[in-house]
Amino acid sequence: MASSSASVAEQARVPPALPLPTPPVEKFKIALCQITVTPDKERNIAHARNKIQKAAAKGAKLVLLPEIWNSPYSNDCFPVYAEDIDAGGDASPSTAMLSQLSRNLNITIVGGSIPERSGDQLFNTCCVFGTDGNLKAKHRKIHLFDIDIPGKITFTESKTLTAGETPTIVDTEVGRIGIGICYDIQFQELAMIYAARGAHLLCYPGAFNMTTGPLHWELLQRARAVDNQLYVATCSPARDAGAGYVAWGHSTLVGPFGEVLATTEHEEAIILVEIDYSLLQLRRTSLPLLKQGRGDLYQLVDVKRLNSQ
Numbered sequence: 001m002a003s004s005s006a007s008v009a010e011q012a013r014v015p016p017a018l019p020l021p022t023p024p025v026e027k028f029k030i031a032l033c034q035i036t037v038t039p040d041k042e043r044n045i046a047h048a049r050n051k052i053q054k055a056a057a058k059g060a061k062l063v064l065l066p067e068i069w070n071s072p073y074s075n076d077c078f079p080v081y082a083e084d085i086d087a088g089g090d091a092s093p094s095t096a097m098l099s100q101l102s103r104n105l106n107i108t109i110v111g112g113s114i115p116e117r118s119g120d121q122l123f124n125t126c127c128v129f130g131t132d133g134n135l136k137a138k139h140r141k142i143h144l145f146d147i148d149i150p151g152k153i154t155f156t157e158s159k160t161l162t163a164g165e166t167p168t169i170v171d172t173e174v175g176r177i178g179i180g181i182c183y184d185i186q187f188q189e190l191a192m193i194y195a196a197r198g199a200h201l202l203c204y205p206g207a208f209n210m211t212t213g214p215l216h217w218e219l220l221q222r223a224r225a226v227d228n229q230l231y232v233a234t235c236s237p238a239r240d241a242g243a244g245y246v247a248w249g250h251s252t253l254v255g256p257f258g259e260v261l262a263t264t265e266h267e268e269a270i271i272l273v274e275i276d277y278s279l280l281q282l283r284r285t286s287l288p289l290l291k292q293g294r295g296d297l298y299q300l301v302d303v304k305r306l307n308s309q
């Protein structure tokens with residue numbers, strides 16, 4: 001808790017120019033696997049397996065999957081397709097596959113998201129596996145997708161899902177990665193906290209829709225990247241125009257100047273692209289935003305860190 005001698009803001013203040021940790025690798029290939037999702041869960045798992053193997057064979061050291069890749073994206077399906085990730089094994093065939101592949105292929109996997117059952121609650125959860133096959137982090141979507149755009153789209157994830165309570169930043173063999181799921185990208189403070197904690201890359205598995213997709217998908221990714229001067233990767237399911245929820249697609253990698261480095265349309269695709277972390281420091285030297293922030297006028301407060309002190 002905050003002591004009386006220092007204000008809450010002073011205690012939780014995030015230094016504007018936290019030194020960037022030295023990443024374990026400077027350059028590597030990331031694969032964004034924009035895959036089709038069907039009502040057949042076994043097929044979805046086998047299909048994701050196949051695409052991850054293909055990506056690794058092409059040299060990917062980090063593979064990113066879409067939001068809700070083992071199930072259709074619907075409140076009716078979440079309870080039916082949900083897995084008990086903590087129980088593992090047969091209780092979570094989707095994450096068992098990711099764990100096995102990350103170990104066998106010696107790659108890091110940011111495993112999109114799947115519906116997770118934990119006791120009597122359901123979450124929209126992303127699992128990160130290291131090259132040893134171990135679960136390094138689990139991010140439960142913090143901001144549930146409850147929106148109502150009249151005549152366009154209404155969706156209420158909170159009908160079935162519970163929101164996560166923790167930002168997730170993880171040290172992997174391919175750098176320090178901050179995780180968000182889809183709607184989490186709308187909330188700039190989450191990305192700012194990750195940047196302040198030294199993230200090199202933000203990964204957002206997402207399934208934007210046909211209204212917010214064209215308006216916000218690329219804009220938000222570029223905004224998060226340019227504001228925080230880091231890489232931002234997104235991965236969507238491929239579009240199925242006949243599905244109840246139609247995904248926008250357009251999985252993308254954005255660089256630390258806000259530049260789109262690679263993207264695609266809405267069909268199935270594996271986007272393979274190089275990340276060069278040496279650009280992070282270069283861009284931050286050219287454009288010293290982090291040093292120039294006016295901490296005397298405004299500050300970012302890391303409430304989670306403050307509460308754990």
Ligand SMILES: NC(=O)CC(=O)C(=O)O
Binds near residue numbers: 209
């Ligand atoms: N699945 C989502 O969270 C979708 C979303 O954020 C959107 O804007 O579309």
